[in-house]
Amino acid sequence: MKPHMPKGLIRAIGALLTALALYSLLGFLILPGVALRIANQQLAHYAAVPASIQRIEFNPFSLELTLWGLNIGEPGKEQVGFERLYADLQIDSLWTRALHLADVQLDKPKTSVLFSKDGTLNLTQLFKLPASEPTPADPEAKPFPLRIDRIDLARGYIHFQDLRPSEPIEFLYDKLDFELKHLSTLPEDNADMTLVAIGPAGGQIDWSGKISLVPIASEGSLKITDGKMKAFWPYVRDALPLVLEEGTVSLSTDYKLNLSKETELLLSNTSASIAPFAIKAPDGRPLARLERLDISETSIDLAKQQVIVGKIRSQKLETWAAREADGQLDWQKLFASQPAKPAVKPQAVNAPAAADSPKAEPAAPSKPWQVLLKDVELRNYQVHLADRQVKPAVALEVGPLNLDLKNFDSLNGSPFTLKLDTGVGKQGKLMADGEVNLAPVSARLKVQTRDIDLRVAQSYINPFILLELRSGMLGSDLAVNLKSTEPLAFNVTGKAQVDQLHTLDTLKSRDFLKWQKVMVEGLNYQHGDSLSIDRINLQQPYVRFMINDDRTTNIDDLLIPQPADSTAKTTAGRPAASQDKPLGIHIGGIAINDGSANFADFSLTPNFATAIQQLNGQIGTIDSRQAKPASVDVKGKVDRYAPVTIKGSVNPFDPMAALDIATSFKRVELTTLTPYSGKFAGYRIRKGRLNLDLHYRITKGQLKADNKVVVEQLELGEKVDSPDAVSLPLKLAVALLKDVDGKISIELPVTGDLNNPQFSVMPIVWQTLRNLIVKAAAAPFKLIGGLVAGGGSEDLGTVSFAPGSSELSKDAEGALIKLAGALKERPALRLEIEGTAAQSSDGPLIAEQRLEREYQYNYYKILQRRGDKVPAQASLLEVPEGEKTPLLEGIYRTRLKTQPPAQWKDLGKEERAAKMREGVIKFWAGSDVLLRQLGQDRASSIKDYLVDKGQLADDRVYFIDASLGQAESDGRVITPLHLDAE
Numbered sequence: 001m002k003p004h005m006p007k008g009l010i011r012a013i014g015a016l017l018t019a020l021a022l023y024s025l026l027g028f029l030i031l032p033g034v035a036l037r038i039a040n041q042q043l044a045h046y047a048a049v050p051a052s053i054q055r056i057e058f059n060p061f062s063l064e065l066t067l068w069g070l071n072i073g074e075p076g077k078e079q080v081g082f083e084r085l086y087a088d089l090q091i092d093s094l095w096t097r098a099l100h101l102a103d104v105q106l107d108k109p110k111t112s113v114l115f116s117k118d119g120t121l122n123l124t125q126l127f128k129l130p131a132s133e134p135t136p137a138d139p140e141a142k143p144f145p146l147r148i149d150r151i152d153l154a155r156g157y158i159h160f161q162d163l164r165p166s167e168p169i170e171f172l173y174d175k176l177d178f179e180l181k182h183l184s185t186l187p188e189d190n191a192d193m194t195l196v197a198i199g200p201a202g203g204q205i206d207w208s209g210k211i212s213l214v215p216i217a218s219e220g221s222l223k224i225t226d227g228k229m230k231a232f233w234p235y236v237r238d239a240l241p242l243v244l245e246e247g248t249v250s251l252s253t254d255y256k257l258n259l260s261k262e263t264e265l266l267l268s269n270t271s272a273s274i275a276p277f278a279i280k281a282p283d284g285r286p287l288a289r290l291e292r293l294d295i296s297e298t299s300i301d302l303a304k305q306q307v308i309v310g311k312i313r314s315q316k317l318e319t320w321a322a323r324e325a326d327g328q329l330d331w332q333k334l335f336a337s338q339p340a341k342p343a344v345k346p347q348a349v350n351a352p353a354a355a356d357s358p359k360a361e362p363a364a365p366s367k368p369w370q371v372l373l374k375d376v377e378l379r380n381y382q383v384h385l386a387d388r389q390v391k392p393a394v395a396l397e398v399g400p401l402n403l404d405l406k407n408f409d410s411l412n413g414s415p416f417t418l419k420l421d422t423g424v425g426k427q428g429k430l431m432a433d434g435e436v437n438l439a440p441v442s443a444r445l446k447v448q449t450r451d452i453d454l455r456v457a458q459s460y461i462n463p464f465i466l467l468e469l470r471s472g473m474l475g476s477d478l479a480v481n482l483k484s485t486e487p488l489a490f491n492v493t494g495k496a497q498v499d500q501l502h503t504l505d506t507l508k509s510r511d512f513l514k515w516q517k518v519m520v521e522g523l524n525y526q527h528g529d530s531l532s533i534d535r536i537n538l539q540q541p542y543v544r545f546m547i548n549d550d551r552t553t554n555i556d557d558l559l560i561p562q563p564a565d566s567t568a569k570t571t572a573g574r575p576a577a578s579q580d581k582p583l584g585i586h587i588g589g590i591a592i593n594d595g596s597a598n599f600a601d602f603s604l605t606p607n608f609a610t611a612i613q614q615l616n617g618q619i620g621t622i623d624s625r626q627a628k629p630a631s632v633d634v635k636g637k638v639d640r641y642a643p644v645t646i647k648g649s650v651n652p653f654d655p656m657a658a659l660d661i662a663t664s665f666k667r668v669e670l671t672t673l674t675p676y677s678g679k680f681a682g683y684r685i686r687k688g689r690l691n692l693d694l695h696y697r698i699t700k701g702q703l704k705a706d707n708k709v710v711v712e713q714l715e716l717g718e719k720v721d722s723p724d725a726v727s728l729p730l731k732l733a734v735a736l737l738k739d740v741d742g743k744i745s746i747e748l749p750v751t752g753d754l755n756n757p758q759f760s761v762m763p764i765v766w767q768t769l770r771n772l773i774v775k776a777a778a779a780p781f782k783l784i785g786g787l788v789a790g791g792g793s794e795d796l797g798t799v800s801f802a803p804g805s806s807e808l809s810k811d812a813e814g815a816l817i818k819l820a821g822a823l824k825e826r827p828a829l830r831l832e833i834e835g836t837a838a839q840s841s842d843g844p845l846i847a848e849q850r851l852e853r854e855y856q857y858n859y860y861k862i863l864q865r866r867g868d869k870v871p872a873q874a875s876l877l878e879v880p881e882g883e884k885t886p887l888l889e890g891i892y893r894t895r896l897k898t899q900p901p902a903q904w905k906d907l908g909k910e911e912r913a914a915k916m917r918e919g920v921i922k923f924w925a926g927s928d929v930l931l932r933q934l935g936q937d938r939a940s941s942i943k944d945y946l947v948d949k950g951q952l953a954d955d956r957v958y959f960i961d962a963s964l965g966q967a968e969s970d971g972r973v974i975t976p977l978h979l980d981a982e
Helices: 007-046 231-239 330-336 454-461 554-560 669-679 730-737 761-778 778-783 810-825 839-866 881-894 902-906 909-925 927-950
Strands: 051-059 066-073 076-089 099-107 110-115 146-162 169-184 191-198 205-210 217-228 243-258 263-279 286-301 306-323 370-387 394-409 416-424 428-437 442-453 469-484 488-505 510-526 529-534 537-538 542-547 582-587 591-600 608-619 628-639 642-650 658-669 683-699 704-717 743-746 750-753 798-801 827-838 956-965 973-981
Touching: 007 051, 146 205, 169 205, 231 243, 306 330, 394 454, 442 454, 454 469, 454 778, 488 554, 542 554, 778 973, 798 810, 798 927, 810 927, 827 839, 827 927, 839 881, 839 909, 839 927, 881 909, 902 909, 927 956, 927 973, 956 973
Parallel strands: 099 146, 110 146, 306 370, 529 582, 537 591, 542 591, 827 956
Antiparallel strands: 051 066, 066 076, 076 099, 076 110, 146 169, 169 191, 191 205, 205 217, 217 243, 243 263, 263 286, 286 306, 370 394, 394 416, 416 428, 428 442, 442 469, 469 488, 488 510, 510 529, 510 537, 510 542, 591 608, 608 628, 628 642, 642 658, 658 683, 683 704, 704 743, 704 750, 798 973, 827 973
């Protein structure tokens, strides 16, 4: 018998199958269709743009949900969408009390993030959502429980565009893959995440790590490869006016993020590289160009506000910087030119009135960030500097520049080390090495310079002096110790030198100042206190000094007058720097090696010029804070051959207190002084040499100077017309002063009080010399009288004769012997004898002598006529007294050319003879011819004695025209002698 199923079981199975069929119908067909219709209705209702879902599939048995073809936006311009969304719901969601999805897949998701010009975000405009009351946050609220085993986003597409910047920003990632495993909103659950995004313009993003939603936390690694800076540069350009030419950045880092309490972000193993990079100004001029910058071994801690950079390596940065004509840096002006954007202040909703709000507490000072740079190496940098404020503009190339920086701490936890090595200009070198501290600022650096071209300073000295720097190289080895900046305190020690300095007077195109080398050794500068130098060595220094025709100097010509600076005169009503302590200057010694100089005086006609060469010597210790004078010992040559020595001591800071300088010039050729002799004395110098010994001593302002001048073989040349020439018998003075060896020795002592502003040395020297010349010319015989033994100051300039006589007395003969000896000591002198007779004294006597000669002459003729024997000449006759009276009558008639008066006929013979004799005597006593003849005879007597007895060369004695003078009180007649120069 066949077993029969219970009817109840059959009905139960049938009901179950019916329910299963209905469940399948509901799950597979009805629910997806209803859900699709409702979803599209809601999208149409709330969406502001076309929006739809193409299809929804649901498997009620496996609980798998698939949505197909979500598109929000205009066809062809969809803003949000995807091709397929798949979700696998797990049944254990019913008892675990958490929504559990085994798998979520999103195929070809597409998103366009678009900001319009006014800042509107497209995503916020896709839906028209009704306003809702804000719900207060519940601090006890827990997140919706959710677990997703796997989320897979494949072949994603993100388009970003921002029209707000001045230049729109747009980039695209069309290959975006994202995978997330074990995502959960349950506490302490972590999800594994992987993201890869690639765009057609480069800049691949690789992101992997773990993420937790409760609390929000994540850790992992992020890598950006070949990111193009142009994608985001408009944001930078709107803040800074920098035009990007090219720029590629790569970045990789490990990170940890935790938002449970406060934002905690830690980046570690961070590295970044920029290669290449170039920016320019809006006008097209280049600003910076970088070959490569690499940053590695870096960490950033947001909580600690600390950045630790392990290594920075950079190569070949080229940059340009200039100071414009208005004094501003071009970079500074560039940033200042950027227009400020108005700040947008958000509107507060339902904010209380400001008057009702409590007074705001001052913000606590924010904790500063700390930046640590452990190891920085910059290589082959090049800086192009320009200064257009000066004329001509200065261009300076700095590079190749290499910089090493180690252990830099922005909070100054410890000093950092600095090493700089760079070229300056074509061949200069600058090196610096040491430690630097930031707070407070201090530094200890060793600085070296080599062959720094000083011509770069040309434009900076142009406003002050008309001088051209032809060459000059600076070298130094210095230690710089910066102690503080407020107040500024530092010291510099070491040595420095300037090689091949050559300056040119641009007015005359002549050398002005130059040297082969100046070495400064043992330099020690204490800012604001002292400058100490152990030694200065001058190698072949040279200077040119000229006096112009208007008595100004070439230095006056070169200096450019500066406008008065009223601000420098007073500060706050008192003189500026009145409180400043004078800088103490100490120089251990100055050595001059093979120096030279040129001196010229164009105020003279002809122009005067001389040269000093072979200057060698030492200047001792100079100290502004000690009264001890510095020793001086310098030797040289004038015009190659004449030696010069300068010895003694001087305090250059207070020469009025103590000075003792002896200067000696030997064998200086006086022909070089012809312009001075012509201007002031009226004569050129034909030949001669000068020996000059000057000894100046100053003690507390009191001057005592001994000037000894020896002139050898001086010969004056032709006379020169000069309005400045003094009226002095210079030729005679020269002959009077010149001894038998051709030397003139003069001592010119000077004393006086230098504290007296009216006191001047040179006028005293000149007046002394003038007085000597005047005195010599006024009393030359007294001067030469002192040249012979026993001469004393006897005046040998006159010879006294007895009335009517031309014979020398014994006294006169003695004086003439002395005069002859003195004239031998002064061979340049010539003697002039002015024979003199006086009518009052000599007249009667020479008349009697003349009458006697007339007797002899007439008697001689009578004897001759008689045929008597006569002597050889009439002057040898003795005329008998008895013969004279008859002769007298004829003499009277012949010589006076007149007859005796008629009244004399009545006189006796003797009385008549007496009258005639008296008439003849009176006639001849007033005869100029006879008086002059006596004067000439007396001059001859003097010359004969000087030549015969005094052994004086006859060609040195001259006669000048005899003169009629006055007799002395005792009747004697003086014959004056004169001296003249040959």
